[in-house]
Amino acid sequence: MTMQNGAVAATGSRYMSMCFLEHVDDDADIIFTEFAVNDQRNEPNAESFEWLLRQLLELPKRPAVINVQTFGLGYAQLTTGGDVHIAFANYYDAPLISLRNALLPQLLETRSAAPSYFAKLHTGVTDFKHINNRGHQMLADLLIAYTQRQLCTLSHPTPAPSSSSLPSYDNLPVDVEGIPPLRLFQNYNDPPAPHLSPYCSSTRTLKTPLVPAFNDGKWENWTFTATGGSAKTYIRATEPGAKIGFKVPVRGGMGRVRVSFLQSSTFGLGICKCWLDEAKDEAVLVDGFWQSPLNLAGTQTVTNKATIGEHMLWCELTGHTRDPEGRTEFRLIGIDAA
Missing domain, CATH: 3.40.50.1110 (SGNH hydrolase)
Known part of the structure; x- marks a missing residue:
């Protein structure tokens, strides 16, 4: 085993x-x-x-x-x-x-x-x-x-009871096996849920580690070690204007591309803007600061309109922040597409 x-x-x-x-x-x-x-x-x-x-x-x-x-x-x-x-x-x-x-x-x-x-x-x-x-x-x-x-x-x-001893309701099947064709988040009249083949690249894995295709030199691989010894790895930037890019293959199913990042109210995290390919005018803001006392990985959808094929995901650290002390650090964890 x-x-x-x-x-x-x-x-x-x-x-x-x-x-x-x-x-x-x-x-x-x-x-x-x-x-x-x-x-x-x-x-x-x-x-x-x-x-x-x-x-x-x-x-x-x-x-x-x-x-x-x-x-x-x-x-x-x-x-x-x-x-x-x-x-x-x-x-x-x-x-x-x-x-x-x-x-x-x-x-x-x-x-x-x-x-x-x-x-x-x-x-x-x-x-x-x-x-x-x-x-x-x-x-x-x-x-x-x-x-x-x-x-x-x-x-x-x-021993299973004979079918003749079971109640019949419009000749519905008594025992339905397999995965339901619809998700609970779908409508009864929707087509079956697609089978996904997701792509993921992450700082938390050795299989497909998160490696940028472009880095202006202001992003770094960085490990945070908490009291007690647990370590978490990120790609981190602290200087507004820092830009980084990743190749991301979209294999179909949802057309969605996302980023994963740290959310915290204590680590002085700021706001990044991320976009796909040349669509910088459609960039989404990804905020690392939240009011919760928990420090957890968050995800943000960059687009739901990605076509099948290879794309470039870009992220740039802004000078904006909701951190009370005005800090702008940002910690990336991963990217995924489906």
Whole structure:
């Protein structure tokens, strides 16, 4: 058995929906997803999670996909983006294992026990946003128990009832297998969802690393190392006017090209403008500053009108910023196209 860890810290399904093959191989038999906390509860994240789930289920070996969900007590609400994922897990008949369902009722009754399931910051204060080893062990135990139940069912199958004993509703099929032709974000009368062949290049992968085709010398490969030792790599610029370009192949399906970047309220991030090919007059503004206390990877669509073929994606750091201290740094993570 080969185990592969495709997790990317502080990154949600908006990035992973188009970049998952940079982090896992396409011949997997079982894939576990976990985006309950890093996905905020909004529609773009929900749509991205559905695209990810569809594409994982479409991989050559038709892997089993199990959605695992952690939780935190240090957020504005107990509900997270993982609650929106439940609808898609149900629609695609994908199992979902929730640590919150198992543990939160106990912690509400015995609040003094909560710190023993969450990590400690270097200051010694409990980090209620991240479970610790004990929390991970409990989640693993839930996953093991579920897997054992499935193995037991396979080894002691229950005979299927005869079709004559089942209720009939307009001769509808009793058991429909396979991936639904429509996404939940489509209309009932829409054509089937396209099969995507996304392109992704990222600072977080060795398969297709993010390498510029043009750099005016003001962008640099740069690694941020957090307290505790975790490192995150970016292509960074700090000087307004800095310009960089990347070759990006569009293979069809959506005509969409996006950039991934860091969002933070504390790192002094500014605004970049990005455009495709010569369409600088259609440039979009990509803002690294947001009001959330979280530091997470964000994505921004540059265009939805890209034709099939190779293009150039350009980004230029502006002198504009919403950072209270007037800083203009920008940290690129990746680009994707589908």
